[in-house]
Amino acid sequence: MYFISTRGGEKVTGARAIVQGLAKDGGLFVPESFPTVTKEELEKLAEMNYPERAAFILGKYLADELGEEYLKESCEKAYSSFEGKDPVPLVKINGEMYVLELFHGPTCAFKDMALTLLPYLLKKSCELEGIKEDILILAATSGDTGKAALEGFRDVPGTKVAVFYPDEGVAKMQRLQMGIQDGDNVFVAAVKGNFDDCQRAVKKLFASEEFNQELLKKGLRVSSANSINFGRLAPQIAYYFSAYVDLLTAEQIEIGDSIDFVVPTGNFGDILAGWYAKQMGLPIRKLVCASNRNKVLADFFRDGKYDVKRNFYRTMSPSMDILVSSNLERLLFEISGRDAKQTADRMKALAEHKEYNITTKEKAILDEQFFAGFATEDETVEAMYDVFDEFGYAMDTHTGVGLAVYVKYKQSIETEDKKDKTPIVVLSTANPYKFPQDVLYALSGNDVKDSFKGIKRLNLLTAMKPPKCLLDLRYRPLRFKTVVANDLGKMAAEIMKFADGEIIPVPDKK
Ligand SMILES: *Cc1c(COP(=O)(O)O)cnc(C)c1O
Numbered sequence: 001m002y003f004i005s006t007r008g009g010e011k012v013t014g015a016r017a018i019v020q021g022l023a024k025d026g027g028l029f030v031p032e033s034f035p036t037v038t039k040e041e042l043e044k045l046a047e048m049n050y051p052e053r054a055a056f057i058l059g060k061y062l063a064d065e066l067g068e069e070y071l072k073e074s075c076e077k078a079y080s081s082f083e084g085k086d087p088v089p090l091v092k093i094n095g096e097m098y099v100l101e102l103f104h105g106p107t108c109a110f111k112d113m114a115l116t117l118l119p120y121l122l123k124k125s126c127e128l129e130g131i132k133e134d135i136l137i138l139a140a141t142s143g144d145t146g147k148a149a150l151e152g153f154r155d156v157p158g159t160k161v162a163v164f165y166p167d168e169g170v171a172k173m174q175r176l177q178m179g180i181q182d183g184d185n186v187f188v189a190a191v192k193g194n195f196d197d198c199q200r201a202v203k204k205l206f207a208s209e210e211f212n213q214e215l216l217k218k219g220l221r222v223s224s225a226n227s228i229n230f231g232r233l234a235p236q237i238a239y240y241f242s243a244y245v246d247l248l249t250a251e252q253i254e255i256g257d258s259i260d261f262v263v264p265t266g267n268f269g270d271i272l273a274g275w276y277a278k279q280m281g282l283p284i285r286k287l288v289c290a291s292n293r294n295k296v297l298a299d300f301f302r303d304g305k306y307d308v309k310r311n312f313y314r315t316m317s318p319s320m321d322i323l324v325s326s327n328l329e330r331l332l333f334e335i336s337g338r339d340a341k342q343t344a345d346r347m348k349a350l351a352e353h354k355e356y357n358i359t360t361k362e363k364a365i366l367d368e369q370f371f372a373g374f375a376t377e378d379e380t381v382e383a384m385y386d387v388f389d390e391f392g393y394a395m396d397t398h399t400g401v402g403l404a405v406y407v408k409y410k411q412s413i414e415t416e417d418k419k420d421k422t423p424i425v426v427l428s429t430a431n432p433y434k435f436p437q438d439v440l441y442a443l444s445g446n447d448v449k450d451s452f453k454g455i456k457r458l459n460l461l462t463a464m465k466p467p468k469c470l471l472d473l474r475y476r477p478l479r480f481k482t483v484v485a486n487d488l489g490k491m492a493a494e495i496m497k498f499a500d501g502e503i504i505p506v507p508d509k510k
Contacts, residue, residue: 001061003029003230006333007347008340014062015125018231019135021224022206027344028329029230034279035060037241039255042282046245050087051075053245054117054238060280061234066124074120081106081116083467088113088239090246090425093391097406098425099399100243107177108431108467109319110270111148114227114235118149119156121231122223126158133221136499137161138205140198140226142266143174143319144430146188147181149225154183160220162187162495164198167483171318172451173434173470180476187498193486194312196324199226199267201488203326211492218499227269228326236273237280243425244282252423258285262409262426264402265289265297266320268327270427275331278369285422289372290405292317292380297325301372304363307355315377316438317398319430324350335362371412375404383407384442394462396430397438433458433466 003017004010009025017029037045037060045053055072063071079087082104091099105112122135137159139149146163153161163178167190170178178188191198205211206222215222227233240261247253261284263271271289278284291298293313300306308323315321333343335358349356358366375383380397383404387393395403406426413420432439436454440446444461448454452474455466484490 001064002032004032006030006329006340007344014065015128018121018125018229019129019131019223021229026207028228030330030333031061036281042245042255045241046249050242051079053242054235057238057241058234065128070124074117078116078120088242090243093387093393096421096423098423099428100239100425101428102239103428103431106469107147107151108434108470109144109148110429111144113239114232115148115152115225117235118225118231119152131221133216133219135159136215136220136222137225138202138222139163140195140202141165142195142322143170145226147174147177150178150181150186155185160185162498164189164191164202164491166194166198167192169194169314169318169321171435176473179478179480180473181479188480189482189484189494191484191486195322197486199326201491204488205492214496215499220499227267233269233273236270237276240274240277241282247423256283258283258422260286260288260422260424262288262290262402262406262424264320264398264427264429265291266322268325272327272330286371287369288405288409289370290402291374292320292401293376294321294323295374296323298372298374301366301370304358305355306350309354316435317401319398320401335365371409373405373408375401379404381442388443394432394439394443394464395428396432397435398430399426399428400442402426431467433470
């Protein structure tokens with residue numbers, strides 16, 4: 001299958017799209033057309049285990065190049081690193097409400113769903129494209145992508161990973177997870193700025209001829225582990241299908257029935273994957289886009305105007321503290337009727353004037369397919385508390401935002417005497433133990449100063465088992481302490497030093 005740029009300048013194979021990450025014209029790669037999944041195939045999916053389901057959905061886009069067998073083996077290997085019997089359990093909370101737990105991977109956030117698999121997709125794609133150079137994965141992270149990319153690519157031959165995160169913008173556990181990272185091919189630095197600064201810088205470096213040439217001279221080719229890479233997006237489509245067929249198997253729905261998904265949203269990658277699933281024929285009624293106090297998206301869906309001229313807030317759901325959601329570009333491209341010029345113009349307006357508008361016709365498409373809302377910190381805490389109090393289910397702060405917006409969505413479609421019975425699946429994007437202090441506070445009102453004390457208290461409160469990978473952090477010496485200015489040149493210089501093999505920090509003694 002071929003992939004085209006949202007800005008019209010390029011058409012490439014799937015392998016090339018994965019190797020390159022971003023199109024040369026600055027656009028994002030999208031499939032030339034959407035493959036479909038039939039009812040019969042849905043029934044077959046229900047019989048498969050998760051790795052098989054994932055390989056099947058990925059295969060719709062990539063099997064012609066990467067091969068069915070290869071995809072199957074890769075999915076099996078990737079998801080064998082997940083804890084528990086089912087890598088992606090669907091948990092029934094009450095009535096029509098379900099939670100899809102996407103956090104059982106090695107770094108305890110949903111980014112593992114794609115980043116445990118991406119190294120395999122990339123390896124084969126490089127072979128197919130005859131790439132001779134090593135790959136340098138460059139990632140901007142709001143907290144979770146960074147760690148998942150580091151862990152996914154750690155010591156993978158022929159690759160290096162460099163991660164930039166906002167110095168003040170990630171949670172303590174996230175910072176610790178990245179700071180202690182081991183492996184001989186990794187580099188981590190904090191940037192004096194927010195996530196948008198990190199993402200903008202990384203995208204600029206991708207587009208810089210000079211930067212790319214300099215790395216090529218060192219035998220390195222840049223690629224992306226952010227959801228701008230189709231190889232990162234594709235594995236995320238699979239779990240929407242998986243949740244649906246789990247509901248089928250549990251006889252909660254009949255084939256063809258529509259369901260809703262609630263998605264805690266930041267860079268718009270996760271929810272876009274859901275929209276792709278819908279294009280492929282999955283019966284989805286509404287995709288509910290949940291934002292935290294940084295509610296650019298909620299306003300955009302309400303007004304048809306994307307406007308980033310506003311304050312940036314730090315919240316207890318840091319992985320969603322984003323003002324410029326990259327993947328929205330893919331949706332804009334689609335609702336404009338695949339008008340690349342229009343899409344490019346809007347992205348230019350965004351870069352130059354910090355805003356753009358969509359037409360009433362486009363807005364009508366969004367209204368039909370999405371519900372968007374946001375939750376304040378208080379609303380999030382209350383929603384988390386209520387579900388724990390009523391059903392004994394503890395969730396993380398990002399999922400809490402999803403839940404609070406779920407409540408608003410329910411209110412918008414129900415009245416006293418008209419209840420809605422459509423199943424709603426809330427995507428749970430992180431393990432609650434990743435944000436132990438905030439989760440403890442939400443569930444019990446208790447404040448603790450120390451994350452590990454938070455884990456202990458949370459364990460007493462919920463009786464839920466803390467994941468070993470987070471408990472271990474306490475005893476691991478810190479390795480990466482670099483802080484760089486929010487400056488493209490300085491970031492590029494750090495990357496060059498890393499590319500030259502100059503940065504091999506030795507962990508502190510502990
Ligand atoms: C990345 C992330 C999100 C947001 O996902 P997007 O694909 O960026 O919209 C939500 N919650 C958690 C825990 C995350 O790590």
